[in-house]
Amino acid sequence: MLIFAVLFPMAAGALFPLFRFKEDKSRGLYVMAVVLITSAVALPQIILGTAAREILFQITETLPIAFRLDGVGRIFAGIVAVLWPLSSLYALEYMQHEKNLDAFFSFYTICFGVTLGIACASNLMTLYLFYELMTLITLPLVMHGGSQRSVRAGLKYLYYSIGGAALAFIGLVYVIYYGGTTEFAYGGVSVFTAGQTEHNMRIGYLICFFGFGVKAAVFPLHDWLPDASVAPTPVTALLHAVAVVKSGVFAIIRITWFTFAPALLAGTFAQYIPLALCVFTIVYGCTMALKEQNLKRRLAYSTVSNLSYILFGALLMTSQGLRGGLMHMVYHAVMKITLFLCAGVYLQKGVEYVQDMRGLHRAMPVATAVFALGSLAMTGIPPLLGFGSKWALAEAAVFEGGLLPVAGIVALVISATLTAFYLIIPSVSTYVSRGVKAYAPGELSSGWKALSPLLIISLVMMFFSFWPMLLTDFITYAAAGGL
Amino acid sequence: MSLVQNFPFFSIFLCIFGGVVTSVLNKKAARRVTLCISAIVFLMSATVWHYTLSATGSYSFMMGHFPAPFGNEIRIGRLEAVMATLFSFIMFMTLLSGLFNLDNHAQPQKQNLFFVMVDLSLAALLVMLYTNDLFTAYVFIEIMTIASCALIMVRQNGHTLVSATRYMIMNLLASGITLLGISMLYGITGHLLMPQLKQAVSVIHQRGLYSVPLTVVVLLLTVGLSIKSALFPFHSWAPDAYGNAPPVSAAILSGLVSKGYIFLLIKIFYRVIGMDVVRSQHILEVLFVFGIAGMLIGSVSAVRQRDIRRMVAYSSVAQIGYVFMGIGMGTAAGTAAALFHMVAHAAAKPVLFISSAALTDASGDHKRFHFLHGAGYRCKAAGVSFSITAMSMVGIPLTAGFISKVRLSLAGMVLPDAYRFAVLFTLAISTLLNAVYFLHTVVSVYRKASPEAQQAVPCPLHPMTLQSKVSLVILALLTLILGVLSGPVMQSIFAGLRSFS
Amino acid sequence: MNGFLMVVALVLPVLAGLMVGFVPQIGLHRKTRSIFVGAALALQCLIVVLIALGGEKTVVILHLSENLPIALRSDTLGVIFSLIMTAMWTASAFFAFSYMTHEKNEKTYYAFFMMTLGVLMALCFAATLVTMYLFFEAVTLLSLELVLHERTKESIAASIKYLIYSVAGATMGLLGIFFLVPNTTSSYFVLGGSLNVEALTVAPSALLGVLFLTIVGFSTKAGMFPMHGWLPTAHPVAPSPASAVLSGVITKAGVICVIRVIYYSVGVEFLRGTWVQMALLTLATVTVFMGSMMALNESLLKKRLAFSSVSQVSYILCGLFLFDRTALTGALLHVIFHALIKDGLFLFAGAVIFKTGYTYVDQLKGLGRKMPVVFLCFTILSLGLIGIPPTGGFISKWYIAEGAIAGLSHFPVPVFTWLVPAILLISALLTAGYLLPVSITGFFSQPDEEASQAKLNEVCEPCRLMTVPLIILTLAVVFLGVFPNLMIDIFDSLAALLV
Incomplete structure (x- = not known):
């Protein structure tokens, strides 16, 4: 059934050109049907946890394309399966007045399957395959606008991603050569922890980290992400806040915890170099966000920073740290997608820059309220969502002790402060209408298809803020290796 | 001896005979005959491959009964058989798909000559694969050179003539160098048949006699064949030749002809000189370095091209670099990887040349990228095929x-650290560079052109026929099939290599 | 039962505020709104008193994770602070009923005013560090509107400054919480602290550094140098009743956080004699001196009062950082007295602005004769702040000074032993220097120009809604100054447990 969940949206998306939808309505029904069916098939398996491994085919004897859901995979797949339908609904409203919608939704749906493929990958080869496919499938989505800027942003994304994948490929070769198998196993493939090849394995890991680190936007490989915010908002929201960048982070979690063992890496340069880069990126992303006046680019830099929170947790090499990282992966996906969806609503009504957000509250009461909520959550104001993950990360780091973990905590704190500045201050400004022409109440409100996903996600956010145990128990279990 | 074992000889003979016959036929008949011949050769080679899968080792076949040392002998093992099968299939498909616009490039009355040359090329290719003696090898090297030159010259405009002349000069130079090497080798050993040659060479090497001449021989043979296969730094003729020839010629030349020379070189290393002797000459390190240099410089040059055909041509230079890097590793794994890459490239390059020709035809015959916007929608089959094979180039x-990439990398992992990182990082850089020029082209091809530009595009003079489109797509699919079902091919290569010397 | 009362103390004002904000019938009619708010505040006072009488109870609101409860506890410190805060809030509200009639957008003002009180209550009763942090942030966010109210360019800039400083301070505080929670044996506040000194997960020197940052962070709300920059900008720009609570109450939010961190989590023994204590004392003393000097130079009345707050609250912090029982008692006393006095002083300033529109000190010439009650209250309150017996301020400052001499006797750096009391004394003189001239100008000067003289003739005493709270505050200061013993006993016994 996993194979179905992965392949069905890919096939349905590929068949799009055959249909040539004349009306928006029929296209919308088709898209939603495909997405909902996939989620409906995937979610029971995610929630119940079928551990059976399904092989699609073998590329060579040692390289099968196979799928399996373990704890960590279920978390990522869960995020994707829940958020995609909401984002598709939003996209249907948002893209109403654009051209080439058949091509757009074709790739959008295929991407759903590809992302699930990454989440359900049972071994590094499968993950690598779908990782490369993701780059190719998201490329037309990024370039959808068709302007010079979009094309340039898309090509930049392409080159960075292919370059990253080339480095990740080197890591894949190391794994095949030294381990014989690319299957994921919690705690690392056991043969790596023994023997004289440890130094080589660490080098291989480091190269692999930089490879997957492109999509995870680790400094200095992050530069494609702010430019990619030129894509239509449903693309940026889902792909660059949830699917693409989370795939990068997920891949790094896989190689750190499920391939190259933490026992191999902890306490060596193979841990310190990535960890130091992540700590730097946490602060760097926030600083750049503060300087940025374009709202979507500001959010993109915020993503750069937050992704390194997740990596910081995973790279502490303790299961507590991994727990913190996974929590932030889930929470950040929810919070960031909310913020991007709001930014999209603003953009549609012509508000692109932060200084234009002043006084917007009267014109868009729902969107601005949701944006304010998301800002507070992202900053980490308790009891909202962001606090829980920051706390878990700090807790894990304090238990570790050591220079880099403590530096990481300081970076987290600085980042939280800066986040308040670049998110809360604009949110507050939407409520202050001095110096701006007064809007009529509700003048710029959007339709239900755009607003309902916003509200649903906000409710989800509030729910898990107050009852996080449902998620955190499972995440703790998964971080300790549970299936 | 079973009937099947005769098939290689039949194939060679059929091609030569076909070449002779075609010279008197008119354009249409010539075309049909050539297509038939390549199809039959394919079928026969496939049968031979099937035969060698069950047989153990390879067998020799004497053509004509001249005793040693003057005889002509061919030897057929699993490796030769699988290569012959794949190459003949590719030749068949290339012809089917590439001939649609031959009228653009060659005058109707001259076209039968074109087909003569195609037949001769196929014959020469088969000989390179099968030959077991240096004399035959050299004869057909020459035949191949002349046929290739003619394939380029079939198009009679100024650029092409210059490129063809340059090609001619470089190749004849290379042939001369090769001949020099062969004669020296004959001088030292007194043999032309490969098994006897190997014995003699190993004796010489063990006794330490003629060490300098031996080195010179290896050098000459390597340089000669490397020039012909466009290894850096001998590649300068290739972009002109491939860029200015008719697309189907470029396809055959870069896809198949160059592989024949490389295969011959491998054969000489294994079966004439012996790999241990070759290793002691340190020629492999040089090939390794040139291979890496070719990979990088070929791709860097490709990035700078403004013209799609020259870009594809430079890409060939880069891909040949991959092959020589594999050979230069000096291990069986490395050579096997190089052989697989020869097949992969042979499957992909013809598609790239032919589809790029179709795309430019559909864009008013402009080769420059700006005019190619939207070509993917105007000629869907070509666009799809180009994209698939471009993905293969990127890996x-x-x-x-x-x-x-996997095979080459794994072969590289056993080498000492410096070599290992050279292999891995060069592959990585090359992947990125390939993405820069190939995927960028794919993006350009599928970009929607502005409406005014759309209007200005004239209809192509010779649009792709259905037959061409289908064959092109099938050939592109071969890349995917090889990607997913590489097992049998790799097995044959590995097994064949074991019994190759 | 009382555990639940604390939740009511949190929820009632918040709910009231929301109703004022969203129910038009209440929010938009001045009379209904005033009655509603007044009733809510009266009820709140009652609840807080009941909590005070009910003894120590604990209630858990929710669990953020297995070991992170959001819990409230009505311990002595919480009760003290909640009582004074509610009292001040009520006084300010009644004053505002009259004052805000000249302002716009009253609905939003009262809505946030009430909600801030609710979260302040929860802050006072917070039983764990995380609970405290949660409500500390909430206070910052909700009190933003109080600063922002006028919607002028200055107030918008001031509110951004307030937000930036407060968030920076709060996150510095959060840094410390990250380190303290795994290193203390109890996640609930314990009298005297519960630091697990034997089994620290980080080096003690690192922990010291972190704690320094934490305390400075929480002291931002209290306006200690170097995090004081927002206070003189934000307090004057708010409407006067808001300034009153900002200076009088919300600064104490920072104070209670500092107390909780030092006395209820870390414990004084870990910090005693370390560079952290020295640094903190230095900063506090500098602020005391600097605040008074700036107040002296300032001619804008409300800004002068704001600088005065900077100085006076750092008296309290000074008392806290001495780690001495007497000083702690003095500090707690000064919390009460400063709240009462500063509230009153700002209400005075509000009355003057309401009646005359004058904001500068030298404009107040001769005004005392026209508004004698108001100016008299001001004078008495000033005496309290300076520290002249029998007003309350004298007792608190005396205790702090006594504690300084005693607590610093074994201090590694001897200069502090006499420097700290000296600064306190000098500052008292400076306080006289910047407060008494106001009264003197008011009572004994004549306005220079004819126009001002004419305007003066029209001025009269403000209405009872304004004067009554002011009088009550003044009387309270005097009364508590004359009969302080009950308070002293309670504070002293608490201090004994904490040091």
């Missing part, structure tokens, strides 16, 4: 290029 999983 996306599920394509043959990915398998090559």
Whole structure:
């Protein structure tokens, strides 16, 4: 059934050109049907946890394309399966007045399957395959606008991603050569922890980290992400806040915890170099966000920073740290997608820059309220969502002790402060209408298809803020290796 | 001896005979005959491959009964058989798909000569694969050179003539160098048949006699064949030749002809000189370095091209670099990887040349990228084929290029650290560079052109026929099939290599 | 039962505020709104008193994770602070009923005013560090509107400054919480602290550094140098009743956080004699001196009062950082007295602005004769702040000074032993220097120009809604100054447990 969940949206998306939808309505029904069916098939398996491994085919004897859901995979797949339908609904409203919608939704749906493929990958080869496919499938989505800027942003994304994948490929070769198998196993493939090849394995890991680190936007490989915010908002929201960048982070979690063992890496340069880069990126992303006046680019830099929170947790090499990282992966996906969806609503009504957000509250009461909520959550104001993950990360780091973990905590704190500045201050400004022409109440409100996903996600956010145990128990279990 | 074992000889003979016959036929008949011949050769080679899968080792076949040392002998093992099968299939498909616009490039009355040359090339290719003696090898090297030159010259405009002349000069130079090497080798050993040659060479090497001449021989043979296969730094003729020839010629030349020379070189290393002797000459390190240099310089030059055909041509230079890097590793794994890459490239390059020709035809015959916007929608089959093979060049999983990368990387992992990182990082850089020029082109091809530009595009003079489109797509699919089902091919290569010397 | 009362103390004002904000019938009619708010505040006072009488109870609101409860406890410190805060809030509200009639957008003002009180209550009763942090942030966010109210360019800039400083301070505080929670044996506040000194997960020197940052962070709300920059900008720009609570109450939010961190989590023994204590004392003393000097130079009345707050609250912090029982008692006393006095002083300033529109000190010439009650209250309150017996301020400052001499006797750096009391004394003189001239100008000067003289003739005493709270505050200061013993006993016994 996993194979179905992965392949069905890919096939349905590929068949799009055959249909040539004349009306928006029929296209919308088709898209939603495909997405909902996939989620409906995937979610029971995610929630119940079928551990059976399904092989699609073998590329060579040692390289099968196979799928399996373990704890960590279920978390990522869960995020994707829940958020995609909401984002598709939003996209249907948002893209109403654009051209080439058949091509757009074709790739959008295929991407759903590809992302699930990454989440359900049972071994590094499968993950690598779908990782490369993701780059190719998201490329037309990024370039959808068709302007010079979009094309340039898309090509930049392409080159960075292919370059990253080339480095990740080197890591894949190391794994095949030294381990014989690319299957994921919690705690690392056991043969790596023994023997004289440890130094080589660490080098291989480091190269692999930089490879997957492109999509995870680790400094200095992050530069494609702010430019990619030129894509239509449903693309940026889902792909660059949830699917693409989370795939990068997920891949790094896989190689750190499920391939190259933490026992191999902890306490060596193979841990310190990535960890130091992540700590730097946490602060760097926030600083750049503060300087940025374009709202979507500001959010993109915020993503750069937050992704390194997740990596910081995973790279502490303790299961507590991994727990913190996974929590932030889930929470950040929810919070960031909310913020991007709001930014999209603003953009549609012509508000692109932060200084234009002043006084917007009267014109868009729902969107601005949701944006304010998301800002507070992202900053980490308790009891909202962001606090829980920051706390878990700090807790894990304090238990570790050591220079880099403590530096990481300081970076987290600085980042939280800066986040308040670049998110809360604009949110507050939407409520202050001095110096701006007064809007009529509700003048710029959007339709239900755009607003309902916003509200649903906000409710989800509030729910898990107050009852996080449902998620955190499972995440703790998964971080300790549970299936 | 079973009937099947005769098939290689039949194939060679059929091609030569076909060449002779075609010279008197008119354009249409010539075409049909050539297509038939290549199809039959394919079928026969496939049968031979099937035969060698069950047989053990390879067998020799004497053509004519001249005793040693003057005889002509061919030897057929699993490796030769699988290469012959794949190459003949590719030749067949290339012809089917590439001939649609031959009228653009060659005058109707001259076209039968074109087909003569195609037949002769196929014959020469088969000989390179099968030959077991140096005399035959050299004869057909010459035949191949002349036929290739003619394939380029079939198009009679100024650029092409210059390129063809340059090609001619370089290749004849190379042939001369090769001949020099062969004669020296004959001088030292007194043999022309490969098994006897190997014995003699190993004796010489053990006794330490003629060490300098031996080195010179290896050098000459390597340089000669490397020039012909466009290894850096001898590659300068290739972009002109491939860029200005008719697309189907470029396809055959870069896809198949160059592989024949490389295969011959491998054969000489294994079966004439012996790999241990070759290693002691340190020629492999040089090939390794040139291979890496070719990979990088070929791709860097490709990035700078403004013209799609020259870009594809420079890409060939880069891909040949991959092959020589594999050979230069000096291990069986490395050579096997190089052989697989030869197949992968042979499957992909013709598609790239022919589809780029179709795309430019559909864009008013402009080769420059700006005019190609939207060509992917005007000629869908060509666009799709180009995209698939471009992915293979970049090395996306599920394509043959990915398998090559995996095999080459794994072969590189056993080498000492400096070599290992050279292999891995050069492959990585090359992947990125390939993405820069190939995937950028794919993006350009599928970009929607502005409406005014759309209007200005005239209809192509010779649009692709259905037959061409289908064959092109099938050939592109071969890349995917090799990517997913590489097992049998790799097995044959490995097994064949074991019994190759 | 009382555990639940604390939740009511949190929820009632918040709910009231929301109703004022969203129910038009209440929010938009001045009379209904005033009655509603007044009733809510009266009820709140009652609840807080009941909590005070009910003894120590604990209630858990929710669990953020297995070991992170959001819990409230009505311990002595919480009760003290909640009582004074509610009292001040009520006084300010009644004053505002009259004052805000000249302002716009009253609905939003009262809505946030009430909600801030609710979260302040929860802050006072917070039983764990995380609970405290949660409500500390909430206070910052909700009190933003109080600063922002006028919607002028200055107030918008001031509110951004307030937000930036407060968030920076709060996150510095959060840094410390990250380190303290795994290193203390109890996640609930314990009298005297519960630091697990034997089994620290980080080096003690690192922990010291972190704690320094934490305390400075929480002291931002209290306006200690170097995090004081927002206070003189934000307090004057708010409407006067808001300034009153900002200076009088919300600064104490920072104070209670500092107390909780030092006395209820870390414990004084870990910090005693370390560079952290020295640094903190230095900063506090500098602020005391600097605040008074700036107040002296300032001619804008409300800004002068704001600088005065900077100085006076750092008296309290000074008392806290001495780690001495007497000083702690003095500090707690000064919390009460400063709240009462500063509230009153700002209400005075509000009355003057309401009646005359004058904001500068030298404009107040001769005004005392026209508004004698108001100016008299001001004078008495000033005496309290300076520290002249029998007003309350004298007792608190005396205790702090006594504690300084005693607590610093074994201090590694001897200069502090006499420097700290000296600064306190000098500052008292400076306080006289910047407060008494106001009264003197008011009572004994004549306005220079004819126009001002004419305007003066029209001025009269403000209405009872304004004067009554002011009088009550003044009387309270005097009364508590004359009969302080009950308070002293309670504070002293608490201090004994904490040091």
